[in-house]
Amino acid sequence: MAAEPKDSGVSFAPFFDRCKLPASVKHDCDTFVMTRYSETARPAPFQGYCSYTVFVGEEIVVQFRPLAHKLDISITNTACKIFGPLAPETEFLGELGSTGLYVFSMRRIPGVSLADLRAETKTLQAKSRREQIVRDFAYLQATSWRNGINHSDVREKRMVGSSLRWRMELMTKNIPSRFRGIARSVLADLPEIEALPWTLSHGDFLPSNIMVCPESGKLLGLLDWAEAEYLPFGVGMYGLQELLGEDKDGHFVYYPEAKHLRNLFWAELLSKVPELSQNSKRVALIRKAQILGIFLWHGIAFDDGKLDRTVEEGKDDEEIERLDAFLLSRSGIRPLKLRHIHPIVDSPIAFIRDLLSGKACC
Template identity: 60%
Template sequence: MASPSTSSSASLKSFFDRCGLPSTVKYSCDAFVWSQYSGPVRPAPFQGYCSYTLLVGSEIVVQFRPSAYKLDIDITKTACNIFKHLAPETEHLGELEGTDLHAFSMRKLPGVSLADYRAMPSKRSAREQIVLDFARLQAQAYRHARSAEELLNERRTVGSSLTSRLELMSASLPIRFRQIASSILSDISEIEALPWVFTHGDFLAANILVSPDSGKLTGLLDWAEAEWLPFGIGMYGLEELLGEDNQDGRFVYYPEADRLRLLFWGQLMLLIPELAADSKHLALIKKAQKLGILLWHGIAFDDGNLNRVVEEGNDDREIQRLAMFLSQNPKTELKMQKIGSSLISLLGLIRGFLLRKV
């Protein structure tokens, strides 16, 4: 969903104001952590929109979150089971007395945020690395896919309302996006019949950790909005990796964005060969990706309420992203089809060689 931008300078006062709490509650949070741990405690240099975060020594992170953004321990366990070291083991420490804040302890993941990494000099060469790692992340999720029928009683906020949200966007998005939403709505039954995979719900540069040396993906933060969704929807995050905001706050693609996009799809088809073998299936997954873009940038994030379509004049940052992310270069699509055909031929040769060996 469209969410407010976050940065390392996010105001602690704003967080406590949003929770309707006096700023003195910060000291109660600090005291709670001091009572639980013996190591040095300090505020994290990065503070998000939905939490107050403290670092305990070099290995532990403690977050205070209001009920609206409370972590689901079953969800965090699923993230750890599927993505292993990329997700932090998390424990619920309890509720801070007299407040609506819940305390969670988690393992500190290595690396720096992609947002901070991008600010380092001479890091352009690592753009390929994060795109390849994102493809591996999608393939890892696919290997743990479940059927739509299995998840009928486990669908969360987004998964349980795909059709109704598309209907809302088809009727109320700025006119230039309505046809895309309507087109996807006509295929929603087929999209929902795709394998369902565990999907990170807030794939932004601030939540992506990478090695400061290589740019390799080392972890993902903030699994509060994670849930099972049809394969492809979670690939909305690819576009966030192909550019960044300029000084005016407008998203701008990197000069090599088309090449990086092709690199992603080529890697994904190598990791999941059946995608290369079925062009219709691949086209449906790409449509699911556009659905993901619509869901994350076409629905406004109003302090956790996800029931309003973005509007011109009120949500221009998200509308600008919609315009960028939903425009696809036809030449790029054609090249991707050629990559798929080449992979099918290569896989056929490999199978033939193995059969002769047998």
Template identity: 45%
Template sequence: MTIDASINDFFQRSGLTSRDRLECNKFIESLYPGRLISPASCQGYCSLTIFVGDDTVIQFRTHSYRLDLRITDAAQEVYGTFAPETTYLTTLPESRLDVYHMGRIAGVSFKLFRASEALIAGSTNQRIELCKDFATFLAKSWLNGNTEDLPLGQVGKSLVNRLKSLATDLPPRFQPAVRDVLRNFHRIEGLPWVLTHGDIVAANIMVNSSTGRLTGLVDWAEAERLPFGTCLYGLEEILGEMTTAGFRYHEDAEELRALFWTELQGCVSDLEQKPVLDAVRLARDLGVLLWHGIAFDNGAIDRVVQEGRDIEEIQRLDAFLDLSGHKRCGLDSQNVIGINT
């Protein structure tokens, strides 16, 4: 889909017209006369994102998908430069779109980067550094995670109910993982509850276009407090990718998985305790089940995915849950479904 088509889709989904799009354009041009203005190459489902020069992002969002500035401020406090500084500017009078100013995180999305020749030239070395950086990023939430004042979000308030729905409605082959998480939920619940990015996919991971090193994450709209490790499903997006045949891991995936866990344990010494590490592994499975077992459905996130209807999510569940506990921590490098890089 072209950039223009995805922008048109945003306005149509939001019940807006070409006149409202013109209002957005005029607002930016009046705010930044003479500056280079261009739409982001990867547009989100819930927003319109425009770049101004090399350092500024202007984002338009309908009120139903407005940002919680308590969350965006906390993201900056916890993750530092890995999260953008965000401020509310205004609400446009005609379209009623909320307008936000953000600092632009340098680099390109990992989705674009891994499709480029740069990744092919030095794939393993680049993913090594990215896995280390991702571990450092996650460790910040444990080490700087004083977010108790933040209210629980849509997912955090309903973890057990969501798991019960998954236990009832997911295809039978995924039920052992759901039962394991439910049976040990008290162990997951006992982990630190940290500010967790709500959508760690390749399009939201920003990397240096030359080195592949992590520069930050964008789209913090769905971030909330959750048990540490819940967003570990994001590691899988670094270790593999979706293909026409389903999700496939790169041949170096288990080597890099082991490296990631070594780096994370080096950053968070508590993870050297086996009970804590085991609880984080379970939280990882909880995250996989929540993010890929529950359909997005325009933000409703209240329907369990179905065979034949939610094909990519089912394929990710098949790939991400087809791992023993040891293998998830990089202790078993056998039987990896590989793709050449």
């Protein structure tokens, strides 16, 4: 889903202003932490859009969140059960007086954020680290597949899962016209996509939420599970695009080895889920579910969590640029040829064109 930029540095005012809270509430948050814990506490140097975060010692994180961005403990517990140490154990500590803020503690995940790692000037190991994170993303998806459940067994669909058709219908009408043909193609196959196993998707797979080992690039964990929910398998693969390139001077640019990284992901995934390698039709459907994920996360405007309108030219240009890059651009991808596609080696644009022309593998 399209999200506004994260707060940076040590500026805390924007979060409290967005929550319409006086500046004194920050003191109340800090006092709550100091009263509860004996270890040294300090505000996190980089604050998220949806919370005020405090580090306690070296192993504990305390977050204060408004109702709209409250963590669901049942979801965070499920994430820990499925993904182990990649998801932080989380405890609900209660409400902070009458402020409307909910307080959570969680295990601090080691490493550095992928955003911080990319900001480094050293590039000697950049390619190997990119390969490592892509392999680990494939492992993450394979793990979710092994823990998938039937569509009918999803007890409670959340904001996105309960409105897939409505959102895609909205985009076929209102999204910039160059994307509508692809949106209609996804909408036509939505019943089959929804019949795939439903798996827990993180929901906010951004470089600032991805913790990695700075030396190897190994995935160590994911922060901020507030938007996690069960969705058809493949939808969460929208996050792969964020690993194939990065923002340069305000524009998304694919890495020179983007095609190699994409192929590496599919090779790793199919090696970990061998039953998929024998079913090219299902792989094609999963890749279309990935396109659905790209639409859901970049075609719907965030609007402080409302998620009820499509992105618009001149208003949501950052997200529209990502749709151009992810759905229409050849950047970092080999030249296109309309042909019978192979599920591992072809680019998303070739796949999309074949879907629209009826030439996708079956």
